[in-house]
Amino acid sequence: MADEKDTQTDAKDTQSNGKGRVAGVIEKVKEQIRPKLNQDLEGLRQPQKTQLYKSIFRVKHEETPRSRSLSVLSNVFLHLHPARINRDAVRYSYTWGMGGITFYLFVVLTFTGVLLMFYYHPTKIQAFRDILYLEHDVPYGKLLRNMHRWGAHLMVLTVWLHMFRVFLTGSYKKPREFNWCVGVILLVLTLLLSFTGYLLPDDQLGFWAVTVGTNMARATPLLGSEGPLGPQLGMTAYNDVRFALLGGSIVDSNALLRAYIWHCIGIPVIASTFMIVHFWRVRKDGGISGPSPVMLAKEIKPERP
Ligand code: HEM
Numbered sequence: 151m152a153d154e155k156d157t158q159t160d161a162k163d164t165q166s167n168g169k170g171r172v173a174g175v176i177e178k179v180k181e182q183i184r185p186k187l188n189q190d191l192e193g194l195r196q197p198q199k200t201q202l203y204k205s206i207f208r209v210k211h212e213e214t215p216r217s218r219s220l221s222v223l224s225n226v227f228l229h230l231h232p233a234r235i236n237r238d239a240v241r242y243s244y245t246w247g248m249g250g251i252t253f254y255l256f257v258v259l260t261f262t263g264v265l266l267m268f269y270y271h272p273t274k275i276q277a278f279r280d281i282l283y284l285e286h287d288v289p290y291g292k293l294l295r296n297m298h299r300w301g302a303h304l305m306v307l308t309v310w311l312h313m314f315r316v317f318l319t320g321s322y323k324k325p326r327e328f329n330w331c332v333g334v335i336l337l338v339l340t341l342l343l344s345f346t347g348y349l350l351p352d353d354q355l356g357f358w359a360v361t362v363g364t365n366m367a368r369a370t371p372l373l374g375s376e377g378p379l380g381p382q383l384g385m386t387a388y389n390d391v392r393f394a395l396l397g398g399s400i401v402d403s404n405a406l407l408r409a410y411i412w413h414c415i416g417i418p419v420i421a422s423t424f425m426i427v428h429f430w431r432v433r434k435d436g437g438i439s440g441p442s443p444v445m446l447a448k449e450i451k452p453e454r455p
Contacts, residue, residue: 239440248312
């Protein structure tokens, strides 16, 4: 009998101990998240003081001679080249030069693309014939076309490698969060440039690639005729996002014209604008991130007495 009572008391003790421990843990977690919660609340009250705001918009500094000279030195238009750079940050082994190579390829693609435009008509009758003409009759036409095609493949590769290096070096962290997001947009634009260019030769490869690619758009949530909630919102094959992309319900002359305009005007103009913002932000974020500067022994100045 006594044993039974002891067991019951033990069980009660364990239960209350368990409850106490849970309460203790909850209290500890609360203590840990309280500063973050307070910070978030403060952010809601004064959004201009948050890191998110500071990473997107320019912040006003106090009026001192130092901040005035800094605002001149860090101004991209007044000082196209940065006044100071971190020597280790511009090493090829750090950046792989991938951002620069991506930009260089974009310039080459713009130049060769404009030259190709002199020979290409975006119509079902002419498009493929123009490609054959370029390949076999136009002087240096084959070279021109292949520079554009291989340059495009390379640009897709280098933009991925650039993103990979930025990720590996942790350069997406404070204060570069905003530039990382601009970069993501640039990546999407690069892929869209590649995709729209695919249809232009109007060959079997491009035709089927774009057929498959745009068929996927049917499954877009809300905007696709076969996507989640699409049919409920009245989406059909004749008014959904795929229809808007193709200018019809099949890949035909309207799709070719749309791909041409997006490829030659729309996306390059948008991408150039984002590239300007991207480069400007690299300067504003204090230059390329880089490891902390290493000094040669001879560069270290002796301490003043
Ligand atoms: C058309 C595409 C792009 C071009 C032309 C471009 C160009 C550049 C260049 C020239 C730099 C200077 C440093 C370097 O060369 O590595 C740079 C830095 C940077 N890029 Fe890009 N970029 C592109 C796409 C992207 C993408 C896809 C991301 C990431 C999603 C990205 C994120 C960044 C960031 C965070 C920096 C600063 C890195 C640091 O300070 O170390 N960029 N970009």
